[in-house]
Amino acid sequence: MxxxxxxxxxxxxxxxxxxxxxxxxxxxxxxxxxxxxxxxxxxxxxxxxxxxxxxxxxxxxxxxxxxxxxxxxxxxxxxxxxxxxxxxxxxxxxxxxxxxxxxxxxxxxxxxxxxxxxxxxxxxxxxxxxxxxxxxxxxxxxxxxxxxxxxxxxxxxxxxxxxxxxxxxxxxxxxxxxxFTPDVAHSAQWNRGAYLVNGLGHCAECHSPRNFLGGIVAAQRLAGGPNPEGEGWVPNITQKNLGDWTPKDFAFFLQTGQTPDDDNASGSMKRVIKNTSQLPEEDRIAMAEYLKSLPPVEGPPRPKTPEKSEPGN
Structure with missing residues (x-):
């Protein structure tokens, strides 16, 4: 015993x-x-x-x-x-x-x-x-x-x-x-965009679905999902959803919050635009180049019940 x-x-x-x-x-x-x-x-x-x-x-x-x-x-x-x-x-x-x-x-x-x-x-x-x-x-x-x-x-x-x-x-x-390690297969501008989007800009923190422990689902990174703040749906920002956006569209949105179809950022994305609009133009262009290069990724299915979305968020 x-x-x-x-x-x-x-x-x-x-x-x-x-x-x-x-x-x-x-x-x-x-x-x-x-x-x-x-x-x-x-x-x-x-x-x-x-x-x-x-x-x-x-x-x-x-x-x-x-x-x-x-x-x-x-x-x-x-x-x-x-x-x-x-x-x-x-x-x-x-x-x-x-x-x-x-x-x-x-x-x-x-x-x-x-x-x-x-x-x-x-x-x-x-x-x-x-x-x-x-x-x-x-x-x-x-x-x-x-x-x-x-x-x-x-x-x-x-x-x-x-x-x-x-x-x-x-x-x-x-x-x-x-x-962050630069990718030598891409330009300095693309690498600057990748650094800003994935590092300081922490875009994936909101634009990715999370598992039951709150960790980002790596296979669906930047593919949108439920709003972490509990209301609405955060859009997929890969080419699956924004394939018709040009790099110029991305850069303009980061400066003004206005989408190519004349919609405007809302919710928490409005606060983000107040920040990105203050960046040097070359940084917004770099982010745009990187975002446009993202491959299409299928995000999680949206719920059937209509929810308020945040355009461009």
Whole structure:
């Protein structure tokens, strides 16, 4: 009897040790921490800010100034409601006391300065492909903005999804964390577009269907699906749905929100257009070239009950 109890205890301890090891938050390597100081490029930081859509989520809701990043936006999901944090340079409620390394770790690894996992409502699975120096420039740019006081409320997520340690398993399943590698078979412009769409722009986070664990269905990436915010349907943006769009159409839409058939972006896509419209024209053209090159991918079937769609979202 005692042997069975001891054996059971050993098995449980081994299981907990494996779980703890697998779910350990990943920090930046010592090589990054000790590398030479980076000379900030604020102009590039602004481009990264707009490409990453930071104000779409982090601006104070209903605040006309998109640069007041006090957070508070509610993001509903099948797992509960997430509330976007304050990322203004406020020393108490924002990121004013963060180090550059802590910021890059948060954005590219999804790990907080306290060493805990962020929930993947924060699209770090896409941001993980970004160049570290781009994120460093973003941090420098954010520090130039107006501090906004005010703590954002805690997430409203039920058990067991509220256990942050479990996110480590989710990351093992759905986050590869590989840096963007240019495809030598394509032009520099195409590669810039691929970098913006798949990395900073995190287009797949909304435009892809997800499985029951909330991970993107890789085979249907960018093929549309249910709106992650719970209402409506996000369109397929591969050539399966937008095959008649020209690169010029894509670029014009990213600037104005207007589709070739004179429809307009709505819902959350309106916030996205406020960001992409601020990008340099050459970046919108690069994104357009890449989007036009996407092969047709069949998305999930839409429900029979009519739902409100977001044109171009």
């Amino acid at each position: 005692i042997r069975r109890i001891l054996l059971g205890a050993v098995i449980v301890a081994a299981g907990l040790a494996i779980y703890w090891w697998l779910t350990e938050p990943m920090l930046l390597s010592r090589d990054f921490v000790t590398r030479p100081a980076h000379t900030s490029n604020l102009a590039n930081g602004l481009i990264v800010f707009n490409a990453g859509g930071c104000s779409s989520c982090h601006a104070v809701p209903d605040q006309p100034d998109r640069l007041k990043l006090g957070g508070g936006l509610a993001l509903p999901s099948p797992f509960g409601t997430f509330y976007v944090p304050n990322i203004s340079p406020d020393a108490s409620d924002g990121i004013g006391r963060w180090t550059e390394t802590e910021f890059v770790t948060a954005v590219t690894k999804g790990v907080s300065p306290q060493g805990t996992h962020y929930f993947p409502a924060f699209p770090y699975t896409s941001y993980s492909h970004a160049k570290p120096d781009d994120i460093r420039d973003l941090f420098a740019y954010l520090k130039t903005l107006t501090p906004v006081s005010g703590k954002v409320r805690d997430h409203d997520v039920s058990f067991p999804f509220n256990i942050r340690r479990n996110v480590g398993i989710w990351k093992l399943l759905f986050m590869d964390g590989k840096p």
